[in-house]
Amino acid sequence: MNQNLRLPPNWLRFLIIILLVLGVFFRFANLDGKVYSIEEAATSLRISGYTEQEIRQQIFNGKVISLKDLQRYQHLNPEKTLADTIKGLAIEEPQLPPLYYVMLRSWVQWFGDSITGIRSLSAVISLLVFPCLYWLCIELFGLPLVAWIAIALMAVSPFFMLYAQEARLYSLWTVIIPLTSAALLRAIRVKTIFSWVFYSLTLSLAFYTTVLSGLVAIGHGIYVVGTQGIRLSKTLSAYLIASIVGLLTFAPWIYVIVNYFYASYSATEWASLRKIPYVFVIVGFLSNIIRVFFDVPNKLLWQALPNTYQPIDVILGIISLPLFLSILFLVGYSIYFLCLKSPKRVWLFIVSLIAVNSLIFLLPDLFIGGIRAVIPRFQIPNYMCILLAVAYLLAIKISAVSNSFRQQQIGKIIMLALISCGVISCTISSQSNLWWNKYFNIDNIPIARIINQTQSPLVISDSGGSHYINILSLSHVLDPKVKFQLISKIEDLTKIPSISNSFSDLFLLNPSEILRERLEKEQKFKTNLVFDGSKINPWKSDLFLWKLE
Structure with a gap:
């Protein structure tokens, strides 16, 4: 291994420290400033232990009530317990496993259920993505420089910063994805019983975080078969056993989903009923990728709050299109470069996750109709893998492995440009009370x-x-x-x-x-x-x- 790929140079170490400090700051800045969305209000309803049916029965009765009476369903109450939280999820939103809500209810009992108190759990959890992402990069690439660049990009990624400040489960999922992926790669490498047990445990945590983790598990399965072959080797057998055990631990909630299937369908059918032209599906899917690195106010937000933004935001809006196209080209080239230059065991992992998570949403939208593929939070595994591919490209280009000094300088310029885009985007969005995730x-x-x-x-x-x-x-x-x-x-x-x-x-x-x-x-x-x-x-x-x- 080239020494330049082992540790970042001194200038990059200093930059990474600054970016980590900024990343922590952005995640905790103005926590109570953004609008409390309907999804976050639903989160507060769940941890309060009340149900939609109780709200309709108790306050939609024609009587005049105060704001305090209404807010009762957004705060903890001694008459409701953790069991009521789980029961409410089971009968009304079974597509949402209880892990995050159990954690959040316990958190707010200690730190309060104000907007800041509720959102602070997501912010704290989001910090765990840095060690998990580092571990995944080491297991996948074996190159510390890739890991440090990935951490730098993650620290100021405007997309991941937004979900680090939202009272929803997606911050936890952002941590679980690299954790369970790194656990799988380590289990394949060391082949010990403990490593497979740990992978099974992380897979169970992933399932209990969101049912969308099933797509990550499918991507893992494709990767294992693709690297180990279909012959029932010890590695493949161990993987199958660990995956089955992880799935069996989720069996109680699978029963809940099946038993209350209509409630789950009713809560999610909006994504399939909404019809938009397939061209908009593709454009929306691609434009969301840009938000991993660059995200500025759009026309929608200017109309909603015309006095919120400064002239610099208008300038950023004007230059958005060429920046979007440049970043999209960079992402495409990064995946191509990864497949061309890295071993199969590396590129297949990233391509498997991207393919599964993209096609499972894109194909139904294009042929049946819906907006699944343009919902950014559904694509978190994709964005994580895209960030890794870009980090790999930059690490190779700025190291001595590059063919020329000129390529190294171009790599540095691109990396600094991406980081600058992230810092600018995070600076603007962290101080705003509205953003696209409050759509x-x-x-x-x-x-x-x-x-x-x-x-x-x-x-x-x-x-x-x-x-x-x-x-x-x-x-x-x-x-x-x-x-x-x-x-x-x-x-x-x-x-x-x-x-x-x-x-x-x-x-x-x-x-x-x-x-x-x-x-x-x-x-x-x-x-x-x-x-x-x-x-x-x-x-x-x-x-x-x-x-x-």
Whole structure:
């Protein structure tokens, strides 16, 4: 092994230390600043131990309640236990295994269930990706320089930074992926019983983190067969036993998924029902890759908060396209270079994971319809492997293995450019209260601004669709003076509850058309649209705010 590939040069060591410090800072900076999304509100609901059904029964009854009454379902309560959290997941969202939620509930019991307290667990967990990623690089490449460059890129990756600050399971999954992958490679290398037991344990943790880990396991299986052959060797036998044991430990939750299959299907069908042209699927899939290294505000966010960003953001927006194309070319060339220059046992591992995780989402979207492939969080294994491929390319190019001094300098320039893109992206997004991962809640701030500026507001809504989770999300940016009157499904009511006239302002939040019409007809209200979310983002189901007069 070339000595230059063993340890980073002094200038790179100094740079890596700076980037690690920045990476830690970005992960903990402004933790409570971003909008608390509907997915995060769902997380708080789960760890509170309450269920959607209880919310509909207890507060969608036509009575006026306070913000505190509503927030009850976003905080821990002594009447609910850890068993209620697991039960709620099982009967309403069985596609979400309980590991992260068990960890989070235990965490907030010690550190509080404020937004900062809840998100801080993801931030802390995200720091574990650095040793896990280093271990994976050593097992896969055997080159410490690749590992250090990968850590440098990960530290300021805007994509991984965003999920390190979100109260969802994806920060944990980001750690589990390199951990279980490194455990597999070590087990293949050392061939001890303990190493295979450890791999089985990490595989079990992966399954209990997210069912999407099954795709990682399939990628592992393709890699083992591809490197060991289909002959039942000791290594292949040990792998099969370890994988089966890991899967068997997940059997109790598999039973839950099967038993409550309809609930799981209902919670995830949105990704298959939404139809977009296949060209947009491909463009969206490719453009999401760029976010691993570069991510700046887009037009959607400018429209939502036009006063948030500085002129530099507009400049970055203008130069985004050539940067996107350059980074996309770099990613493609990195994978090509990896396959050309590295041994089969190296490139096959990365290609297997990328192929499985890409095709399983792309093919259904292209031939059946859906938006699975354009949901960035589903592609975390892909982005991890892409980052490794780029790190390998840069390590080879900046080392003495390169053919010329000129190539070394080009490699250094590209690496510094990628790092600069990451630092700039993280700096901007860490200080913003909205970003693309808060896609479904870009309306919260302008709606809250309208409601909060009134003296004594009452917000009226009904329980159609997923309105309840939108209201829970919105409640985190509303003032305590706001009151709510939440009505059950209008079709089931013969009479709509009377709307009190003791409030200074009456608002209808995303009402069903039936509710709005009946209020106009039966209680003689006039309704004026004061906020139209479709003008901000016409690509999704938006929030609308009406005022009653």
